[in-house]
Amino acid sequence: MYRPKSARPRPSLADIPDLAVLAGLPNLRYLALTQQQWATLLNSGKVPPALAAARLAGAGVTFDDALALASRLRLDTDDALRVAGSL
Numbered sequence: 001m002y003r004p005k006s007a008r009p010r011p012s013l014a015d016i017p018d019l020a021v022l023a024g025l026p027n028l029r030y031l032a033l034t035q036q037q038w039a040t041l042l043n044s045g046k047v048p049p050a051l052a053a054a055r056l057a058g059a060g061v062t063f064d065d066a067l068a069l070a071s072r073l074r075l076d077t078d079d080a081l082r083v084a085g086s087l
Contacts, residue, residue, distance in 0.1 A: 019033075019037055019040050019041045019044070020041065020044040020046045022041065022046075022048055023041075023044075023046030023047060023048055023049070025048050026048075026049060026050060027050055028048040028050060028051060029050055029051065029052045029053065030051075030052065030053045030054075030055070031048065031051060031053075031054055031055070032054075032055035032056075032057045033054075033055075033056070033057060034056075034057050034058040035056060035058060035061070035065060035069075038054075038056065038069055038072070042072050042073075047073070051073075054069065054070075054073060056069050063082050067080055
């Protein structure tokens with residue numbers, strides 16, 4: 001499976017004391033963080049500029065949690081769909 005070099009940071013994000021440093025990664029396209037990590041990053045006002053995909057990681061994440069994150073990322077959630085299944 002092809003993955004761009006900047007698809008996912010290799011170091012554990014739990015080890016990064018200041019998540020705002022992620023905004024300094026100009027080629028970061030995908031980021032998976034927990035709700036608390038996303039809140040910390042978004043509250044800092046800094047998001048990686050090329051971010052194309054975001055995932056809300058962790059147990060117990062709900063559809064409403066995902067919609068709230070999308071809204072904070074300034075994505076249109078008016079026509080959001082819930083889809084389930086496997087490939």
